[in-house]
Structures are given as structure tokens and as C-alpha cells.
Amino acid sequence: MTKTSLSSRGARAANTPLRIDYGAYSEAIGNPYHPTDNPTGALTLNVAENRLSWFDLKAKIEAITSENEVPTWVPGYTSSRGAPEFREAVASFLSEHLTGCPIDPEHLGVSAGATSVIEMTSFILADAGDVAVIPAPSYPVYRQDIGNLSGVERYDLVTHHELWEIAAGPALTLAHLEQARAEIEAAGKRFRMLILTTPDNPTGGIYREERLSEMAEWCIEREVHLVVNEIYGLSLIDTEHPVIGSDYSEELPFSSFAKLMAKKQSDFLHLWYAVSKDLGISGFRVGLVYSQNAALLEAYENLNLTHSVSNHTQWVLERLLTDAEFMTLYLERNQKCLTESYAVVVSYLKRLGIPYVPSRGSLFVWVDLSEFMSRDSKDAELELWQELFRATGVLLTPGIGFGHTKRGLFRVVYPCVSIEELKVAMGRIENFVWRRRDG
Ligand SMILES: Cc1ncc(COP(=O)(O)O)c(C=O)c1O
Structure with missing residues (x-):
């Protein structure tokens, strides 16, 4: 089929790769590392997946499907914004583990992964040409999720230049928001x-509760929708781990936005969540929006059929999430594994003197390799990324696409390989660094 046989939207999509690193990724997964069969093979540290805890979940999920009868609600149609049985289960899971406050299942909308939820929510809340402000650096695919269907524009709000400026947490202030608003309005657009x-x-x-509260007040007053994405809300690092403890000057527990939503009861505050990262099951495609906005939920019900989740998947997860004892143990063990792997990356970076942002959660380390760029440009960043991949077989994600202005920043995903593989990857990066510094 030629591209001219497509709509203009289709032709644009045919020419726009989803991610900048897909080409290199396809190459890398064709030559995977194996300690004995392929010791020089590639190690991909670029896809945001947690593969450390699947072993635990696999046995549990197999038991659910083999030991239980499929209930009668599964084969038929149900609410397009999530089967009531599933929304009940998800609500109690979230309130027990993520939010620390009651979650009303009637205020949830469930779609096929966070990607679908982001698309649906933007479609419902903003018009084409409206602007969504996102502090930089941030998840590259927000651009497509808010833009492809809804035509909402992404505004990358740069709040800092060097990594040390965000060592204690995000630098976003109300002054930054005012500055973005002035710029967007001067361009005749709406900060939505x-x-x-x-x-x-x-x-x-992670954002402090007081900061989120200020942001929420600012947004409510200006009728801007504030959406907080807590997709990594249970992927927390133990900041008291001996290897990394000195990176943190204070304890800062994660506090869910749901608590502020309960206090403020506004149509302009919303929360996103998905099981993709915290449970390491991105392939199950389950995400959700939580909102007090009744009109949003009505619209969601009417529009979400194209994005809804298979009832069979909802049933399996309903069984899983309601096993409170298993989920508590799973989450504890998962956070321990995440911390161990995170500490491996940090110990190498400390030894090499490579700047990074101390993480409190998520699956990433954001590192500064700009000293190895031949010049300060996008091309030089991509050249360095390719050079690192060719020399070491380790694939990272380059900073281009995250919307930041500083070049030479890279994202390392640490739980998408085993801890043994991670040590191999970091060892190769270490050799690369010494070679480049010596040369
Ligand atoms: C911040 C953020 N939101 C959404 C997604 C997409 O998640 P899902 O696989 O549930 O669509 C990702 C995936 O990396 C992400 O990092």
C-alpha cells in the first residue's frame, strides 16, 4: 500500500516513528546479550519496563486462571469505562496501597493502558489547538498521546538547566506557570x-504535597485542568539504602494527589494511574483516570468503547488486586528489587563522577554524559548515543524528545534487565568512559 492511499493523518503517521530509538532498538533485540551464548550481545536499557518481578506475578496469575470459574459478566458487554466489579477492586487496591484515602469506584474510568487514558482525557478536556504544559524533561510520548487524536499542543516548560538544580526534586514554581501562561496567551492560545x-x-x-496544593489552587482559579500521572507511584526507592543514602538530605514520602483531590473537590483536578509499571505488566494494557468531574465521566462512558479493556483482563486483575496479602508482599519485594538495581547504577555513576539526578521513584536514572559530546548540539547528542551503542552494545534513550534544552542527557532504565545483566551493561559503560577520558 502506498502512502498516497492514506488520509493526510494516516500519511503523517506513516512517516512519524513512535520513538526516536526504535531503529536501534530493533537492531539490539536481534542480537540480545546472553552470558554464555552471546556475551558480546546488546543490552537494551531504553524501554520503560520492570522485568524484575514478573516471576512472582506469573505464578499468581496462572493460579487465578486455572483455579477459578470465569464469572458470567466476562463474556458480555459491560460499562465502557470499566466493569463495575473491576472498578470496585481497583478502588480498594488504590486506596490501600497508593492513595491512602478512599477512592470512589464511580469516579474511575478504565482504558487500554495509560496511553489510552491520556488520549481520552485530553480529548475530553481540551480542544484542538489548546496547550498542555509539561515541565521538562518529560515522557516523550505525551506529545502523541495528547496530539494525535485531540490536536492538543505540548509546551515544554524548562525550569532548570543543570541536573544539580533538581537534585532535591522538581523545580517547578508558580512563577514558571505564570511565565508559560503569558507566552501561550501572547500566542493567542489557551493554557488548558x-x-x-x-x-x-x-x-x-516526586512533588511535595504543599507544592501540588499550590499548583492545584493556581489551576482551579484559572480553569486549567491539572492532571497528575502517578503511573510510577508504587515504584519507590528506599532512600535509606547504604549505597545511595548520602544523596538525600531529607526523607520525603510519596503523597498521592488523590488526597488533595478529596480536600479540594474540583472539576479541574484529575489523576492518572496504570498497572503497567508498578506491576510490570504493560502488556495487560490497563490504565485509569480518577476524577470528581461528573461531566468528564459521562463523556468517558460515551467515548471509551474504542479504548476499553477486555473483560477477561479486568477479571484476572480483579482477582489479583483483591488478594491484599499477596499484593502487599509483592509490592514490598518489588521495591526492594528496584532499589537494589538502582543502587548498582548509582554506584557506577558515583565512581565515574558522572552527574545524575538522585531518584525517589520510577524506573529511571537521568544522567549527564555531555562531557563526551564533540559539540553542544542535537546532532552531537545523537552521535554520542550511537557511538555508545556501537562501542558497548548498551542502548539508552537520548534526551532529545524529553523537551529539555540541555544536550547530552540520557535516560537509563534499570529494571528492564536482571541485576546481573545490569552489572554487565554498567561495566561496559565504565570502560567506555575511561577509554574516552584517556583518549
Ligand atoms: C509517564 C508515562 N505515562 C504513560 C506511559 C504509558 O503507559 P502504558 O503502557 O500504560 O500505556 C508511560 C510509559 O512509559 C509513562 O512513562
Whole structure:
């Protein structure tokens, strides 16, 4: 089929790769590392997946499907914004583990992964040409999720230049929001959404409750929708781990935005969540929006059929999430594994003197390799990324696409390989660094 046989939207999509690193990724997964069969093979540290805890979940999920009868609600149609049985289960799971406050299942909308939820929510809250402000650096695919269907524009709000400026957490202030608003309005556009991710992709920072509260008040007053994405809300790092403890000057527990939503009861505050990262099951495609906005939920019910989740998947997860004892143990063990792997990356970076942002959660370390760029430009960043991949077989994600202005920043995903593989990857990066510094 030629591209001219498509709509203009289709032709644009045919020419726009989803991610900048897909080409290199396809190459890398064709030559995977194996300690004995392929010791020089590639190690991909670029896809935001947690593969450390699947072993635990696999046995549990197999038991659910083999030991239980499929209930009668599964084969038929149900509410397009999520089967009531599933929404009940998810609400109690969230209130027990993530939010620390009651979640009303009637205020949830469930779609096929966070991607679908982001698309649906933007479609419902903003018009084409409206602007969503996102503090930089941030998840590259927000651009497509808010833009492809809804035509909402992404505004990357740069709040800092060097990594040390966000060592203690996100730098976003009300002054930054005012500055963005002035610029957007001067361009004749509407600042319609503010999207915050906590813990953050890629920096691993978390927002303090007081800061979120200020942001929420600012947004409510100006009728800007504030959406907080807590997709990494249970992927927290133990900041008291001996290898990393000195990076943190204070304890800062994660506090869910749901608590502020309960206090403020506003149509302009919303929360996103998905099981993709915290449970390491991105392939199940389950995400959700939580909102007090009745009109949003009505619209969601009417529009979400194209994005809804298979009832069979909802049933399996309903069984899983309601096993409170299993989920508590799973989450504890998962956070321990995440911390161990995170500490491996940090111990190498400390030894090498490579700047990074101390993370409090998420699956990432955001590192500064700008000293190895031949010049300060996008091309030089991509050249360095390719050079690192060719020399070491380790694939990272380059900073281009995250919306930040500083070049030479890279994202390392640490739980998408085993801890043994991670040590191999970091050892190769270490050799690369010494070779480049010596040369
Ligand atoms: C911040 C953020 N939101 C959404 C997504 C997409 O998640 P899902 O696989 O549930 O669509 C990702 C995936 O990396 C992410 O990092």
C-alpha cells in the first residue's frame, strides 16, 4: 500500500516513528546479550519496563486462571469505562496501597493502558489547538498521546538547566506557570492542561504535597485542568539504602494527589494511574483516570468503547488486586528489587563522577554524559548515543524528545534487565568512559 492511499493523518503517521530509538532498538533485540551464548550481545536499557518481578506475578496469575470459574459478566458487554466489579477492586487496591484515602469506584474510568487514558482525557478536556504544559524533561510520548487524536499542543516548560538544580526534586514554581501562561496567551492560545508526573519520568523526582496544593489552587482559579500521572507511584526507592543514602538530605514520602483531590473537590483536578509499571505488566494494557468531574465521566462512558479493556483482563486483575496479602508482599519485594538495581547504577555513576539526578521513584536514572559530546548540539547528542551503542552494545534513550534544552542527557532504565545483566551493561559503560577520558 502506498502512502498516497492514506488520509493526510494516516500519511503523517506513516512517516512519524513512535520513538526516536526504535531503529536501534530493533537492531539490539536481534542480537540480545546472553552470558554464555552471546556475551558480546546488546543490552537494551531504553524501554520503560520492570522485568524484575514478573516471576512472582506469573505464578499468581496462572493460579487465578486455572483455579477459578470465569464469572458470567466476562463474556458480555459491560460499562465502557470499566466493569463495575473491576472498578470496585481497583478502588480498594488504590486506596490501600497508593492513595491512602478512599477512592470512589464511580469516579474511575478504565482504558487500554495509560496511553489510552491520556488520549481520552485530553480529548475530553481540551480542544484542538489548546496547550498542555509539561515541565521538562518529560515522557516523550505525551506529545502523541495528547496530539494525535485531540490536536492538543505540548509546551515544554524548562525550569532548570543543570541536573544539580533538581537534585532535591522538581523545580517547578508558580512563577514558571505564570511565565508559560503569558507566552501561550501572547500566542493567542489557551493554557488548558498542566500535566505533572510523580514520581517523574525521567528524573525520578516526586512533588511535595504543599507544592501540588499550590499548583492545584493556581489551576482551579484559572480553569486549567491539572492532571497528575502517578503511573510510577508504587515504584519507590528506599532512600535509606547504604549505597545511595548520602544523596538525600531529607526523607520525603510519596503523597498521592488523590488526597488533595478529596480536600479540594474540583472539576479541574484529575489523576492518572496504570498497572503497567508498578506491576510490570504493560502488556495487560490497563490504565485509569480518577476524577470528581461528573461531566468528564459521562463523556468517558460515551467515548471509551474504542479504548476499553477486555473483560477477561479486568477479571484476572480483579482477582489479583483483591488478594491484599499477596499484593502487599509483592509490592514490598518489588521495591526492594528496584532499589537494589538502582543502587548498582548509582554506584557506577558515583565512581565515574558522572552527574545524575538522585531518584525517589520510577524506573529511571537521568544522567549527564555531555562531557563526551564533540559539540553542544542535537546532532552531537545523537552521535554520542550511537557511538555508545556501537562501542558497548548498551542502548539508552537520548534526551532529545524529553523537551529539555540541555544536550547530552540520557535516560537509563534499570529494571528492564536482571541485576546481573545490569552489572554487565554498567561495566561496559565504565570502560567506555575511561577509554574516552584517556583518549
Ligand atoms: C509517564 C508515562 N505515562 C504513560 C506511559 C504509558 O503507559 P502504558 O503502557 O500504560 O500505556 C508511560 C510509559 O512509559 C509513562 O512513562
